[in-house]
Amino acid sequence: MRNELDNKFLLQVFDKIRQFGEKKDDRYLLNGITAFTDMDGYTLYVEDPKVKLQYGFHNQYHYDYESKDDVESFEKKLKQIDKEY
Template structure:
């Protein structure tokens, strides 16, 4: 996912988090990852404690993190959710 987001993977993982995760208010939590949408549902947010991903209309996205190791951990968690569920 580095610099190139696999949108199909992200959407698949987002759905798996919603299906299998724990819902708390308007957010879903699974394996250290939180997933939620904005009010209109056009923008998805997927994050852990160090990395925030905003994925929006027309497959536009933005990552926010401080170090490559934080991103690598986030990426591993995302891929693990995709494999496990």
């Protein structure tokens, strides 16, 4: 996994999920990826069933996952969303 998260890429994919995804309550779902924010909108959450990514103020982020393969699969899904939409 790379050391730095591409902030522009993540924000772009998050926006595409919100634009083209199915809205359920306060969450958006597109191609197996869920995206939502906290109440104040300062923290973004992007996740699938195996990986959770929290992205917040001052470009701080945290991944929660069990295996590197899960993260690689997650990132492929994000790249696919970016490419398709």
